[in-house]
Amino acid sequence: MDDYNTEPENVVLQQIDEVYRKTRWMNQFSSMATLPKHLQDELNNKNHIDTPTPVSEKLSQTNNTLSNIETSLSSSNDPIIEHSVMERRRQLLLQKPKWHAPWKLTKIINGHLGWVRCVAIDPVGNEWFVTGSNDTTIKVWDMSTGKLKITLAGHAMGVRGVAVSERHPYMFSASEDKLVKCWDLEKNTAIRDYYGHHSGVHTVSIHPTVDLIATAGRDSVVKLWDIRTKEAVTTLVGHKGPINKVECLPVDPQIISGSTDATVILWDLVAGKSMKVLTHHKRNVRSLSMHPKEFSFASACTDDIRSWRLPEGSLLTNFESESTGIINTLSINEDDVLFAGSDDGKMSFYDYKSGHLYQSMVTKPTRGSLSSERGILTSTFDKSGFTLITGETDKSIKIWKQSSTATPIEDPGLPWNPMSSSQRF
Amino acid sequence: MSFSSLLPPPIHSGNGNPQNQRNRNIEESKVNALLKGGNNNKKEDISDQIDIIHRQIASNVKFEDFIPLRQRNFDMEIPLPTSDSIRETKEKTLSFLQRLQRDDIKSSDNTVGKEIEATTMKIGNHSVKVVTPVQDPLQPSRFKRTGKIYTPNVDQDKGPTTILHDLSSTANSSKAITAEERSKWKIPAFISQWKNPNGFTVDRVTGSSEGGEIKDINDGFSELSEALEIADRQAKQRLQEKNKAKRIAYEKEVSEKEAKLKELANRRRYNGSGHEPLRIEKPTGPSHENSMNNNTKKPTGILLQKLRNIAKQEGRDISEKVILGTAKATTVPELNYDSRLYMKGAQSSAKQHGEQLYDNPLFAQQDIESIYRTDYNKLDEQIETESGQSDVMSKVNKETGNMKRGPIEFTKAITKEDEKRKANKPGLQKMSE
Numbered sequence: 058m059d060d061y062n063t064e065p066e067n068v069v070l071q072q073i074d075e076v077y078r079k080t081r082w083m084n085q086f087s088s089m090a091t092l093p094k095h096l097q098d099e100l101n102n103k104n105h106i107d108t109p110t111p112v113s114e115k116l117s118q119t120n121n122t123l124s125n126i127e128t129s130l131s132s133s134n135d136p137i138i139e140h141s142v143m144e145r146r147r148q149l150l151l152q153k154p155k156w157h158a159p160w161k162l163t164k165i166i167n168g169h170l171g172w173v174r175c176v177a178i179d180p181v182g183n184e185w186f187v188t189g190s191n192d193t194t195i196k197v198w199d200m201s202t203g204k205l206k207i208t209l210a211g212h213a214m215g216v217r218g219v220a221v222s223e224r225h226p227y228m229f230s231a232s233e234d235k236l237v238k239c240w241d242l243e244k245n246t247a248i249r250d251y252y253g254h255h256s257g258v259h260t261v262s263i264h265p266t267v268d269l270i271a272t273a274g275r276d277s278v279v280k281l282w283d284i285r286t287k288e289a290v291t292t293l294v295g296h297k298g299p300i301n302k303v304e305c306l307p308v309d310p311q312i313i314s315g316s317t318d319a320t321v322i323l324w325d326l327v328a329g330k331s332m333k334v335l336t337h338h339k340r341n342v343r344s345l346s347m348h349p350k351e352f353s354f355a356s357a358c359t360d361d362i363r364s365w366r367l368p369e370g371s372l373l374t375n376f377e378s379e380s381t382g383i384i385n386t387l388s389i390n391e392d393d394v395l396f397a398g399s400d401d402g403k404m405s406f407y408d409y410k411s412g413h414l415y416q417s418m419v420t421k422p423t424r425g426s427l428s429s430e431r432g433i434l435t436s437t438f439d440k441s442g443f444t445l446i447t448g449e450t451d452k453s454i455k456i457w458k459q460s461s462t463a464t465p466i467e468d469p470g471l472p473w474n475p476m477s478s479s480q481r482f
Numbered sequence: 483m484s485f486s487s488l489l490p491p492p493i494h495s496g497n498g499n500p501q502n503q504r505n506r507n508i509e510e511s512k513v514n515a516l517l518k519g520g521n522n523n524k525k526e527d528i529s530d531q532i533d534i535i536h537r538q539i540a541s542n543v544k545f546e547d548f549i550p551l552r553q554r555n556f557d558m559e560i561p562l563p564t565s566d567s568i569r570e571t572k573e574k575t576l577s578f579l580q581r582l583q584r585d586d587i588k589s590s591d592n593t594v595g596k597e598i599e600a601t602t603m604k605i606g607n608h609s610v611k612v613v614t615p616v617q618d619p620l621q622p623s624r625f626k627r628t629g630k631i632y633t634p635n636v637d638q639d640k641g642p643t644t645i646l647h648d649l650s651s652t653a654n655s656s657k658a659i660t661a662e663e664r665s666k667w668k669i670p671a672f673i674s675q676w677k678n679p680n681g682f683t684v685d686r687v688t689g690s691s692e693g694g695e696i697k698d699i700n701d702g703f704s705e706l707s708e709a710l711e712i713a714d715r716q717a718k719q720r721l722q723e724k725n726k727a728k729r730i731a732y733e734k735e736v737s738e739k740e741a742k743l744k745e746l747a748n749r750r751r752y753n754g755s756g757h758e759p760l761r762i763e764k765p766t767g768p769s770h771e772n773s774m775n776n777n778t779k780k781p782t783g784i785l786l787q788k789l790r791n792i793a794k795q796e797g798r799d800i801s802e803k804v805i806l807g808t809a810k811a812t813t814v815p816e817l818n819y820d821s822r823l824y825m826k827g828a829q830s831s832a833k834q835h836g837e838q839l840y841d842n843p844l845f846a847q848q849d850i851e852s853i854y855r856t857d858y859n860k861l862d863e864q865i866e867t868e869s870g871q872s873d874v875m876s877k878v879n880k881e882t883g884n885m886k887r888g889p890i891e892f893t894k895a896i897t898k899e900d901e902k903r904k905a906n907k908p909g910l911q912k913m914s915e
Contacts, residue, residue, distance in 0.1 A: 067541050145553060152556050252620060266572040267579070283579075287620075290579060308563040308571045327578045351560040366551060366560055373560075374552045410556040482548045 142480065149475045154411035157394050158463040159470065160404075160445060162421050164456040166203045168196060173448025174215060176435045180223040183440040187228060188448055189216030195230055195240070200439065203456065211238055211247045218260040220270070227284070229270055233257035237272050239284065251282045253289045262305040262312075271312050273300035279314050279324065293324050295331045302345040304354065309368055313354060315342035321356050323370050333370040337363060337482070346387040346395075348409065349442075355395055355409070357384040362397055364409065375481060376412040381405050386435050390442040398433030398447055415470035426451035785892060792868060 086092060092100070171191030178200075179185045185206060189195045195209040195216055218231035221242075228240040237258055239249035256275035263270050264281075269290065273279040277300055279293040298317030305312055310323035310332045321335040321342055338358040347354045348364075353373055355364040362376035362384065376395070378384070383400035390396070393409040398420075406416040420433060432450035439446065445457040460468075552558055563571075603610045786805060793800040 070541065145549070149553060154556065266568060267575050269575075269579075290582060306563075307568040311571065311575065326575060350562070352562050353560050363550075364552075368563075371547075372550045373558075375550050410552060410558075412552070480549060480553060482550070 145480060146475065149480075150473075152411065154408040154413035154415070154473055155393060156465040156470070157392065157406065157408060157415055158459040158461070159416050159468050160406060160418075160457045161460050162455060163458045164203050165421070165423055166198060166454040166456070167423065167452065168198075168205055169194070169452045169454070171215065171452060172432075172434055172450050173452065173454055174217050174434055175219045176437050176446050176448045176454070177219045177221045177228075178437055178439050178446070180221055180440065186437070186439070186446055187219050187221060188435075188454055189219045189230055189232075190448075190452075191215035193232070195219060195228075198454070200444075207245055209240060209245065209247070211240075212236065214257070217258065217274075218272075220261045220263050222263045223265070225268075225284070229261045229263060231258035231261040231272055231274065235274075237261055237270070237282065249284075249287050251280075251287055251289075253280060253282075256299075259299065259301055260303045262303045264305045264311070265307045269305075271303045271305050273303045273314055275299040277316065277318075279303055279312060281312075281326070291326070291329055293326075293329065293331075295322055295324075295334075296320065298341075301341070301343050304345050304347055306347070306367070310370070313345060315345045315356050317341045319358060321345065321365075321370075323368075335365065335370055337372065343383070343385055344387040346389045348389045349391050350393075355387050355389060357387050357397060359383050362387065362395070362407070362412075364395075364412075372482065374410070374412040376407050377414040377476065378405070378407075379476070385433055386447075388436045388438050388445065390438045392442050394438075394442070396436055396438070396445055398436045400432045402431030402433060402449070404433065404447075411473075411475075413471075413473055413475070417471065420447070420449060420455065423451045423453045426453075784895060792865065795868065 086096075091097075169188065169190040169192055171193075173188050173190050175189040177187045179187075184200050185197055186200055187195060187197050193210065193212045193214060193216065195212075197206040197209070198204065199206055212230065212232040212234055213236075214232055214234035216230050216232050220229045222228065226242045227248075228242055230238050230240065232238070235252075235254045235257060237251035237254070238247045239251070240246065241248045251270075251272070254272065254274055254276055258272050258274035260274070261270055261272045268284045270282050270284060271279055272282065273296075277296040277298055279296075279300065281290045281293070282288065283290050293312065293314075296314065296316040296318055297320075300314050300316045302315045303312060304314075309325060309327075311326040312324040313321065314324065315321045319336070319338045319340055319342060321338070322331045323333040323335070324330070325332040335356070338356065338361055340358040340361070342356050342358045345354055345356045352367045353364055354367065355362060355376075357363075357378070360379055360381055362378040362381070364373040364376070365371065366373050376397075378397065381397055381399055382403055384397045385400050386396075386398040388396045389409055395407040395409045397405040397407065399405070402420040402422075404416075404418050404420055405414055407414050420431060422428075422431060430449075430451040433447050434450060435448040437446050438444065443459055447455045447457065449455060600611045600613045603612055789805045790800075793805070
């Protein structure tokens with residue numbers, strides 16, 4: 058412990074340690090007349106631990122040390138972080154989250170014969186979107202009219218992930234039949250298969266700069282494929298459970314994956330190992346979503362949504378997500394709206410920056426669907442960010458839009474009442 | 483926890499790997515240090531490690547690291563990566579991939595990127611280059627496997643698979659199964675595997691042994707069922723006997739009654755009114771008495787004429803005889819009835835015995851008597867209504883006063899002399915009347 062003195066910034070820490078130690082002493086032994094024998098012996102041997110002093114003296118001492126700490130804190134740190142919870146809460150309350158207009162259902166599209174498991178937007182023209190379903194088909198829909206453009210069949214089992222490339226005329230689909238397929242969107246046929254996963258593939262993501270795709274699935278590895286040669290370039294091993302979601306980034310960490318083992322791993326692609334493992338989540342991390350305008354991402358497990366700063370992966374915000382239930386999907390808007398779709402059909406809209414839940418509703422059941430079919434499985438915002446597309450367990454695709462007439466006065470949303478749990482680490 | 487964690491560690495694990503070996507040594511040393519408490523070298527080692535933790539980890543951790551970063555300022559800027567950094571990373575990644583590919587080609591005997599070896603052969607003047615065609619490694623086998631693939635279910639390490647069922651009956655006694663034994667295992671075709679509404683017991687186990695030797699059923703159960711069966715049979719018998727006795731008694735009573743009546747009839751026939759046989763007396767009313775009195779009267783010409791007119795009006799062709807018969811019908815027919823028929827009629831109204839269901843006649847006696855007989859009252863009414871205002875009957879009625887019931891009363895025919903006599907009478911007479 059004496060070694061701390063070598064570095065000047067450790068003074069604070071040492072002082073905190075001291076305070077802590079003294080309070081422990083006070084709590085345990087201040088009421089005793091004599092110390093237990095073994096402790097007394099130890100004290101006699103090691104003189105650097107303070108001998109117990111009368112309570113009054115001690116109190117004054119701790120007060121002194123505390124004041125010392127405060128002064129040292131104010132002097133040493135630029136951003137002052139209050140150590141009292143109440144103070145931090147007060148600071149939170151001083152800030153107001155950004156207002157967002159409420160969301161409304163505008164369209165229900167039926168056509169799939171199974172759960173709609175994944176959805177992707179045309180990244181170039183924003184004119185169509187793709188959905189993959191448990192009925193093994195991929196369907197392309199027109200964005201404005203909601204009409205079916207084409208149905209692509211080729212997978213033998215449910216399609217779990219689709220991704221449309223920005224730089225190629227390709228679409229990639231991951232399926233439970235262990236296959237990843239590459240579709241040519243000019244010819245509307247599957248042109249390549251990527252063999253190699255030992256089990257169902259849950260997610261696929263296209264690298265933004267290099268011609269690589271990352272896929273992951275039930276075999277709990279992330280595989281990187283060369284698009285042209287169909288070869289598995291590397292396999293990233295590290296997760297202990299099936300992987301639910303993979304995202305590719307242009308800079309390190311180039312791959313982020315969220316898994317059933319309750320971890321999010323930021324991968325160093327070149328080194329072939331994990332850069333950072335985020336173990337904050339307690340449950341299955343079912344979804345990840347990148348922010349389109351800033352270098353951060355959000356991840357969700359049951360009743361817990363968090364956003365992280367990249368590239369280092371430090372905790373940014375803890376969302377007000379105590380009673381959200383199982384969260385299947387996350388989507389983030391350019392306008393800083395985070396949407397979380399729950400397994401029981403609950404839809405939660407958050408302000409991304411403050412973590413404030415401003416709208417919570419339940420999805421509208423389609424006619425003829427059962428009460429058990431109320432889950433939101435997938436979601437995405439379109440390129441403009443004004444439209445939200447969700448894929449649900451009642452086999453429908455729903456399109457939601459922000460109401461244009463709403464004003465902050467008429468539609469204030471849910472009240473801003475940050476809880477102390479939003480400060481948990 | 484995954485299931486793989488329950489598996490034993492892979493063979494050779496830890497032995498060949500120097501890293502594992504080292505880790506184990508460290509662990510051992512820690513354990514030793516804790517156990518012995520002595521050995522200064524190792525103690526120092528531990529304290530070194532603790533120092534490392536303190537110096538490098540704990541010293542760098544600040545309190546604010548444990549607070550979400552956006553707590554203080556929601557509008558914290560997190561810029562997207564610059565294009566330079568993106569390009570840099572791309573180059574780095576691409577070079578890595580190229581290196582990876584090169585290494586791959588070098589190390590493995592992958593034929594995809596390699597130059598294909600060619601052998602030149604000389605045939606006459608020509609030199610022929612022989613090249614093995616490149617094959618897609620992912621192409622499925624061109625040879626189709628037919629038939630079942632034999633896979634021995636024997637694990638090399640553990641020896642043959644243990645057989646869990648009892649082999650004593652088949653393996654030890656090597657005798658073949660007799661036809662009789664086989665038949666015991668046979669379930670008749672009509673017993674469906676899926677539908678068994680009648681509850682046939684498909685009992686393969688006890689079916690192998692003889693029927694009487696089923697020991698699983700409790701004795702008490704069989705006794706109870708037997709006792710119940712006996713009791714049921716006895717109760718049925720008793721009920722039957724009781725019914726029989728009842729029937730006999732009833733029949734006896736009936737026959738006695740019959741005999742008594744017979745006797746009475748006989749006595750009357752032979753002792754009482756002498757030669758007159760027993761006959762049924764018709765229920766008699768006042769009209770009947772009248773008719774009895776006028777028994778000998780024949781229908782007069784006027785009535786006959788009248789009846790003929792009525793028949794004509796109705797469009798019926800009725801013979802003279804019938805018309806005369808109608809006039810005659812009031813006479814009581816001299817009919818002899820068997821007394822037994824009378825008895826049967828009496829019986830029909832009596833309380834019926836359960837067993838003689840169809841013995842009694844369908845109609846009661848009085849119905850039978852009147853069923854095919856002319857209803858005079860009805861006839862009277864019909865005549866009255868149908869034969870207009872200049873009806874003889876109405877005149878008759880007026881004269882006699884009461885002609886509603888009973889047979890038609892006839893008046894004396896008015897002769898020409900009478901009419902003349904009436905006409906000869908002066909008007910004064912009429913006035914006086």
